[in-house]
Amino acid sequence: xxxxxxxxxxxxxxxxxxRLDREMDEEIAFHLEQETRERERLGASTDRARRDARIAxxxxxxxxxxxxxxxxxxxxxxxxxxxxxxxxxxxxxxxxTVVAVVTLALGIGANTAIFSVxxxxxxxxxxxxxxxxxxxxxxxxxxxAEFAGVRDQTRTLQSVAAYMPGIGVSLSGAGDPVRLTxxxxxADFFNVLRVQPALGRFFRPGEDVVGNGSLVxxxxxxxxxxxxxxxxxxxxxxxxxxxxxxxxxxxRPGFSYPSSETRLWIPLELEPRKAGEFWGxxxxxxxxxxxxxxxxxxxxxxxxRIATQLQRDNPVWRPALPDYLQGIEVSGLQQQLVRGSQxxxxxxxxxxxxxxxxxxxxxxxxxxxxxxxxxxxLSIRTALGAGSARLTRQLLVEHLVLAGIGGAVGVLLAIVxxxxxxxxxxxxxxxxxxxxxxxxxxxxxxxxxxxxxxxxGIGPARRLAKVAPAAALAGTRVSQGRTRRRMASGLVSLQxxxxxxxxxxxxxxxxxxxxxxxxxxxxxAAQVVSAQVNAPRARYASAEQQRALGSQILERLSxxxxxxxxxxxxxxxxxxxxxxxxTYVEGWTADPNKLDVFEIRKVSxxxxxxxxIPLRRGRTFDESDGPTAPRVAIVSETAMRxxxxxxxxxxxxxxxxxxxxxxxxxxxxxxxxxxxxxEATPAIYVPFDQDxxxxxxxxxxxxxxxxxxxxxIRSTVGDVAPDAPLSSERTLAALVSDSLSSPRAAALxxxxxxxxxxxxxxxxxxxxxxxxxxxxRREFAVRLAIGARRSxxxxxxxxxxxxxxxxxxxxxxxGALALSRAIRGLLFxxxxxxxxxxxxxxxxLAVTALAACAIPAWRATRIDPNASLRRE
Amino acid sequence: xxxxxxxxxxxxxxxLTTLSQGALHGWAISRRIQExxxxxxxxxQGSLYPALYRLEDRGLIKATWGIxxxxxxxxxxxLGAAGRRELSRQADAWREYSGAVNLVLQGAGx
Numbered sequence: 001x002x003x004x005x006x007x008x009x010x011x012x013x014x015x016x017x018x019r020l021d022r023e024m025d026e027e028i029a030f031h032l033e034q035e036t037r038e039r040e041r042l043g044a045s046t047d048r049a050r051r052d053a054r055i056a057x058x059x060x061x062x063x064x065x066x067x068x069x070x071x072x073x074x075x076x077x078x079x080x081x082x083x084x085x086x087x088x089x090x091x092x093x094x095x096x097t098v099v100a101v102v103t104l105a106l107g108i109g110a111n112t113a114i115f116s117v118x119x120x121x122x123x124x125x126x127x128x129x130x131x132x133x134x135x136x137x138x139x140x141x142x143x144x145a146e147f148a149g150v151r152d153q154t155r156t157l158q159s160v161a162a163y164m165p166g167i168g169v170s171l172s173g174a175g176d177p178v179r180l181t182x183x184x185x186x187a188d189f190f191n192v193l194r195v196q197p198a199l200g201r202f203f204r205p206g207e208d209v210v211g212n213g214s215l216v217x218x219x220x221x222x223x224x225x226x227x228x229x230x231x232x233x234x235x236x237x238x239x240x241x242x243x244x245x246x247x248x249x250x251x252r253p254g255f256s257y258p259s260s261e262t263r264l265w266i267p268l269e270l271e272p273r274k275a276g277e278f279w280g281x282x283x284x285x286x287x288x289x290x291x292x293x294x295x296x297x298x299x300x301x302x303x304x305r306i307a308t309q310l311q312r313d314n315p316v317w318r319p320a321l322p323d324y325l326q327g328i329e330v331s332g333l334q335q336q337l338v339r340g341s342q343x344x345x346x347x348x349x350x351x352x353x354x355x356x357x358x359x360x361x362x363x364x365x366x367x368x369x370x371x372x373x374x375x376x377x378l379s380i381r382t383a384l385g386a387g388s389a390r391l392t393r394q395l396l397v398e399h400l401v402l403a404g405i406g407g408a409v410g411v412l413l414a415i416v417x418x419x420x421x422x423x424x425x426x427x428x429x430x431x432x433x434x435x436x437x438x439x440x441x442x443x444x445x446x447x448x449x450x451x452x453x454x455x456x457g458i459g460p461a462r463r464l465a466k467v468a469p470a471a472a473l474a475g476t477r478v479s480q481g482r483t484r485r486r487m488a489s490g491l492v493s494l495q496x497x498x499x500x501x502x503x504x505x506x507x508x509x510x511x512x513x514x515x516x517x518x519x520x521x522x523x524x525a526a527q528v529v530s531a532q533v534n535a536p537r538a539r540y541a542s543a544e545q546q547r548a549l550g551s552q553i554l555e556r557l558s559x560x561x562x563x564x565x566x567x568x569x570x571x572x573x574x575x576x577x578x579x580x581x582x583t584y585v586e587g588w589t590a591d592p593n594k595l596d597v598f599e600i601r602k603v604s605x606x607x608x609x610x611x612x613i614p615l616r617r618g619r620t621f622d623e624s625d626g627p628t629a630p631r632v633a634i635v636s637e638t639a640m641r642x643x644x645x646x647x648x649x650x651x652x653x654x655x656x657x658x659x660x661x662x663x664x665x666x667x668x669x670x671x672x673x674x675x676x677x678x679e680a681t682p683a684i685y686v687p688f689d690q691d692x693x694x695x696x697x698x699x700x701x702x703x704x705x706x707x708x709x710x711x712x713i714r715s716t717v718g719d720v721a722p723d724a725p726l727s728s729e730r731t732l733a734a735l736v737s738d739s740l741s742s743p744r745a746a747a748l749x750x751x752x753x754x755x756x757x758x759x760x761x762x763x764x765x766x767x768x769x770x771x772x773x774x775x776x777r778r779e780f781a782v783r784l785a786i787g788a789r790r791s792x793x794x795x796x797x798x799x800x801x802x803x804x805x806x807x808x809x810x811x812x813x814x815g816a817l818a819l820s821r822a823i824r825g826l827l828f829x830x831x832x833x834x835x836x837x838x839x840x841x842x843x844x845l846a847v848t849a850l851a852a853c854a855i856p857a858w859r860a861t862r863i864d865p866n867a868s869l870r871r872e
Numbered sequence: 873x874x875x876x877x878x879x880x881x882x883x884x885x886x887x888l889t890t891l892s893q894g895a896l897h898g899w900a901i902s903r904r905i906q907e908x909x910x911x912x913x914x915x916x917q918g919s920l921y922p923a924l925y926r927l928e929d930r931g932l933i934k935a936t937w938g939i940x941x942x943x944x945x946x947x948x949x950x951l952g953a954a955g956r957r958e959l960s961r962q963a964d965a966w967r968e969y970s971g972a973v974n975l976v977l978q979g980a981g982x
Contacts, residue, residue, distance in 0.1 A: 023937075026945070027921070030946050030947070031898050033944070034900075035899065057918065058918035059918070062918065063922070066918070066921075
């Protein structure tokens, strides 16, 4: 038991450690003096008396430490001493310290940055109460009818809501018209998430039914930016897409579900009488709260029961599909949100973990190699009575200090790294805006730092502490050198093995990325600029109004200086939307209830020319395809092959779920949509004039460059329809490039890690081989002295390096093959066993390792036998 | 015969007893124990100082710097009130213990 008084004394002892130590020294000196005098008095000579007094006393250092022990402060005291000593040692070897700190900082920094992203995106609970009960009901996009079915019949959910994310709307009547992202939500949306408004209220049950007033909830950011945080906005009307809506509430700061861009929440109108919209519009996400005690499996069975009911009741729409009941899932909302990003992030985490392991191996290597220089120092301390445990601890503290400095610098690097990662990762990564280096990341960095310090520090510490003082002091280092070199050799091989794994991963992703770049999107994107025209719906409600708007814009734009061609489309390839429409193909669709889905684009005459989409058969649209002319369509090659195989496609008849047949007049090349790695889907094009729609995108190609074309579009639309804001002004090349952000990020990050691994590996190899040469200096000198040629000494050194590299490469290739399953899902048209990569990456490592051997090998040949042997 | 190893508890008792007659420095304590025991008990200096620090830590003895007989600065240890109580407690325990051991030895006719 320690009394408070004792604790106080200890604290004082610690604070005055140095003074107490001095006092202890003085006391011991006094004792020795007394003892010497006593022995002299008994007749011994002065020298003899002094010596005997010392022998009788025993090891001064031990007494000192036991004295501290007795004061109960030894551990703390030692720690302080160890820390001070460690800092002194590190300062004394600046090159070693800097290399080790930089290595560790890179390893810890990269890991902390990646962990921050993984944690923020995948692991941190969603910012809503009781997230475990929050589920994605029936994963995937669904119709309003299906939502209504779940809502009305569920036995396992206490609340359920549907929403349609990412709807672009125009806000007018509050400053300049502006394009904003909204979400259409059912009445229970906020209730399911259990969030409260900052001001006003959210929707009430029944407010998602047509005719119950036009309401809107706005985000805190919008309230601040457009309404100057004025609370009088509650109850005011704002104009959204030309419709006047009453603001009823303001969300709390930071709330922007379902996407970080969401600024407005508009009631999703449930109107069973509009059957096409109610049953035929998919893409609604359904979320819900499980009743207490209900599992996800039970909820899934419940949804399956409801789906079966829908299938019985509604044979015409999607429930009629034969596989309708397949793959119904109820998953945690969080898991469902992050599903698409999981693989990439975990692979990055794994890769960066390997980099850290490599950094540890590298520093351990440096420590072992440097240990040679410390033999004497450690031997002297052993001779002075420091125990092996004591030395181990001293060295461990030294290594932890090193790790600590590395970790601190690493956290600084991670702050920068997180920003780089957020820019680099695909913009559609969920919760990317929430990513920050938070407390969890700092705790992670601390754990990694300590673990790192122990991993790289404990082996060398235990080995170094076992010095045999007599041998070391006498300068015999041969046996020590050999075991040490064996350990360091293992570490170098390990590094090369990890380097091979990372290089193979990077190589595969780069090769896969190049393959993706080789995919022909089906159009010539180079100079095409696009912009979406967001005409307010209320003012451009009729087909005539929309048609007139389109033709006015096109007429003026094609006359604008520098514009070579211009067109309109209702869907732009790679704009991350899918416009899918059920289509019946005459002569193919035997069952009138079976749906074939086409991508549909309503386009103006010059669309194919502007986009550079080649015509394969028949003709493109022309002046004859006016609003009153017979309805026509153009289909894609894939559609032709699938639905008209062995039949004449030109003149073929198709229709949509409503009456009216269309004649196919042409076939164009396939165009990829959104994803170069996906299959081309059947596509159908109809003339915009025959079936106009709003909003639509204007595309144009000019000879004045993208900026000039963009300016021409802006001024034209501004003149023709000043109330229609433009959005998504991009070049098509940029749209395509955006779709590649995920494979690009994967390739880029793995290449960075691979490069880091290569640098670490070569530093490690260089360090070991250089040490090997140094410790065998005498051997080489002897060899040279008895006539060995310098080239043979050189090859001796190189051969040693080559042996380590070979072991590392064999292990690394085996490891890469073992890990190939993990990376398969990220690869496009490249097998994880791609021979070129599996040969190229190890070759790169081998060349690097040999290059790292070259300098020390060359130095070995410069040894002057005379000088070296005389020195020994 | 080699001097018997002093057990820690015994050493504490001897130090406290020695100090009950007045302040002494470390070397004098070890001399005094050796003399009083008729040269039988020798206190290894390696254990003396740790024992002194331990007793100091427990608040049983106090250390002050003073001047030795030869005029040198030395650290003197004195017995505190708590130390006196501890001494009488330990001395009683020791007498009881050694008396009991003696009885056993006599009973065995050794």
